[in-house]
Amino acid sequence: MRERLIEGGHATAEEIRHLLDVIAAGRLDLTLAPPVSVRGRRPGDRRRPVAQALRDR
Numbered sequence: 055m056r057e058r059l060i061e062g063g064h065a066t067a068e069e070i071r072h073l074l075d076v077i078a079a080g081r082l083d084l085t086l087a088p089p090v091s092v093r094g095r096r097p098g099d100r101r102r103p104v105a106q107a108l109r110d111r
Contacts, residue, residue, distance in 0.1 A: 059065045076082045 056067075056070055059070065060067055073082075077084065
């Protein structure tokens with residue numbers, strides 16, 4: 055992952071090293087984002103899904 059970030063120009067080796075040091079020192083708390091469904095609908099909702107509405111434009 056580190057190599058891909060560096061090769062893609064998203065971060066430098068020093069930035070990654072610094073971030074890992076901060077995490078290891080406990081100065082940065084990492085949490086996962088809550089899972090969210092972007093395709094779901096409420097039960098009984100008869101409206102067209104957004105993807106279908108966009109295709110029909």
